[in-house]
Amino acid sequence: MSKAGALDLASGLGGKIDKTDVLSAVEKYEKYHVYYGGDEEERKSNYTDMVNKYYDLVTSFYEFGWGESFHFAPRWNGESLRESIKRHEHFLALQLGLKPGHKVLDVGCGIGGPLREIARFSSTAVKILILKRDFLQELNRIAGVDKTCNFVKADFMKMPFPDSSFDAVYAIEATCHAPDAYGCYKEIYRVLKPGQYFAAYEWCMTDSFDPNNQEHQKIKAEIEIGDGLPDIRLTRQCLEALKQAGFEVIWEKDLAVDSPVAWYLPLDKNHFSLSSFRLTAIGRFITKNMVKALEFVGFAPRGSQRVQDFLEKAAEGLVEGGRKEIFTPMYFFLARKPLSDSQ
Template sequence: MTAGTVSTTNAEDIAFARALHGKEIKSGLLANLSSKNADVHNVATDTYLKMWNKSDKEDEDKRLHSYTQLVNSYYNLATDFYEYGWGTSFHFCRYYPGEEFFRAIARHEHYLAANIGIQKGMKVLDVGCGVGGPAREIAHFTGAHVVGLNNNAYQLQRATHYAAKEGLENQTDFIKGNFMEMPFEENSFDAVYAIEATCHAPTFEGVYGEIFRVLKPGSKFGCYEWCMTDTYDEENAKHREIAFGIEKGNGIPKMRPIGECLQALRNVGFEIELHCDLANMGDRIAWYYPLEGDLRKCQTLRDVLTTLAMTKAGRFTTTNMCRVLEKIGLAPKGTVETQKFLEVAADALVAGAQQNLFTPMFFFVAKKPAN
């Protein structure tokens, strides 16, 4: 594996991504949408939406069994919208009063790196690296060599491109692989982190067990995990409706409680050094404020652009822009459907947060015993 390249495993996924998105890297939502192969996009849309016909146990089991197809289909559809609305770091964060959006995003990544002791010269694994925003930031911040693992070929293509633009092609690798069966030897990494990614796994134990295996003895794993809080009641229909909205809108086979997360860490052998819900720290600025679309809560003028897309007017404009682009052939059929389930995601996340049912920032640091 050469630095800054994508592995050639999972040839079918890579071929599908290239057929859908093309080989050339493009910038901007319109450029990316207009370049899609309409027929292949229809396949991706149908594949994803058919997994959500019902919210019952049978369909849930199917989604858990087909989690790689579920997550790949989701990110083939959603990645361009994520970058359009959120930049290249696909995660939430805390905000200080007056703090600009992207500065807060970077600080959140620095906080994780500092808490697991990432330093220059270390070999670090980013589990579920997206398009590489956090990997690049942490590589710059610490001087470590960061390996990004991701099962979505389109995101890996973009991650590699962005790293090269920032001069990080010799300090990063982006590798295609399933985080339930990582393509690494035991005891390979000096540190491992995951930022809002391992929630896509069918079980916490499966992905945490693989992280434990590839981490060197005495080294640390830090994570921001998506969990349902202790307030959540699986038997409460309204609670379950919110959880289902989070799952469908974010490509997650099953949302799980905080207790299951902690127990899974212990079961695979980790020693938990610290854990806390950073979404529930009494902050004056709620982590979900950009999703609410309330321009009055923007911290800076620059943040208005991020929040504007989530206002009622912004949603209306984006949806109808997609509808027009579909009609005139500049966006493939299914683009409006993608925009709709992303709106479902935003509404469910806000509702879950406001009712203290959900956190995207259950933070923990766990250590692999030196023995």
């Protein structure tokens, strides 16, 4: 049910934010970030507001260009982007050993595309934990999974579930929005049943990232503002936070390293693809001017072009971060909650 047309894109811009308030929301969102004098601690302390504003402002753009699954994937030669994304989701389900009857938690994932794919693939009941989305159950109904899948609007730093509620937990490029990895993983540990598994794809800076390199810092800042992130952690920081939270790490790897096709290829302006035309340089140029025109005539709210601009910053940062191998969107880990605290 991805939005396909220009007028659909325009009508969805701003999400739940009143159309007259979109510009002020954009301005407030921008001020959280380094590009506009923002501070990391302020982003972390106001992460709920920042992330809510981010997804209200950008979801229509994501659906328009990317479909219902807002994430990257390692890709084989000859494999389409959509095929690689589905395989990435199936891989996660297989690593978790999902089976019919399992009660699974998806810790925040856009408009629920991966949830629906994983639920159909594994025949499991999946609950999605999100900060703010009101139309997911209708999408679940259309996909035929509304009887087994539902969503809860909540903060994944303070989950409204009893201890040991779930047979498995996963996160796809979502827990990077958390202000504190340890606090987030500790809460996931709490709601997971003993002996069961948590798997995730994390957005991380790699060991090649140099915090004293101004170009590296610029790339990091572009990704943060363009993707609603309070900070981007190093892979080893995520690994250490998992262990501190009590998890036994079964295995972990940056899956971008061995991908035959670069994960950032769909965003590379030097790459052209008919199947992913809206993500190409020409497609993005058309979208940019279309949004500009729609905003000018009043179909799109004021501030829409500003959203397009920081998404362009993100695309540039992601491509450069990938090329320089200082950033990955697919640091994968599979972790187990021990059967007892002493184990």
